[in-house]
Amino acid sequence: MVQMDKVIRVLISKPGSDGHWRGSVTVSRALADAGMEVIFGGFQSIPEIVETAIQEDVDVIGISIHSMAHMAYAKQLMDLLDEKGMRDEFLVLFGGIIPDEDIPKLLELGVSGVFGPGTMTDEIVEHIRSKIIGRGG
Numbered sequence: 025m026v027q028m029d030k031v032i033r034v035l036i037s038k039p040g041s042d043g044h045w046r047g048s049v050t051v052s053r054a055l056a057d058a059g060m061e062v063i064f065g066g067f068q069s070i071p072e073i074v075e076t077a078i079q080e081d082v083d084v085i086g087i088s089i090h091s092m093a094h095m096a097y098a099k100q101l102m103d104l105l106d107e108k109g110m111r112d113e114f115l116v117l118f119g120g121i122i123p124d125e126d127i128p129k130l131l132e133l134g135v136s137g138v139f140g141p142g143t144m145t146d147e148i149v150e151h152i153r154s155k156i157i158g159r160g161g
Contacts, residue, residue: 034084037065048088054145
C-alpha cells in the first residue's frame with residue numbers, strides 16, 4: 025500500500041521491441057513532472073517487467089505497446105502477477121495503439137486504464153493518483 029507521504033513509483037516498460045519510444049518518454053516525463061518517481065525499464069519481457077516491478081517496489085506498471093500484441097501481453101502479465109499472488113500489488117496501465125474494441129477486454133483482464141495517442145498526460149496523472157489514493161495510499 026502506498027502511504028500519503030510516499031512518492032508514487034512507476035515502472036514504464038515496453039514488452040518486445042517495437043521501437044516506438046515517443047509516447048513512453050512523453051508519459052514518463054509528465055509523471056516525473058507530477059512528482060512521481062519513474063523507472064524506465066526499456067525493452068523487457070513480461071517476466072522481466074514483473075521482476076523489475078517487484079525489485080523496484082513500484083506502485084504502477086505502465087506498458088507501452090504499438091505491436092498489436094497488447095492482448096497477449098496483458099494476459100501474460102496478469103497471469104504472471106496471479107501466479108505470484110501479486111495482482112493487487114500493482115496498478116497496471118497500457119498505452120499505445122490499441123483498438124477501441126479491445127479496451128473493455130483489457131479492463132476485464134485487470135488492466136486499470138488504457139491510454140492511446142492524444143491522451144492528455146494530466147488524465148494519466150489523475151488516473152494514477154485517484155486509483156492509488158483509492159487503494160488506501
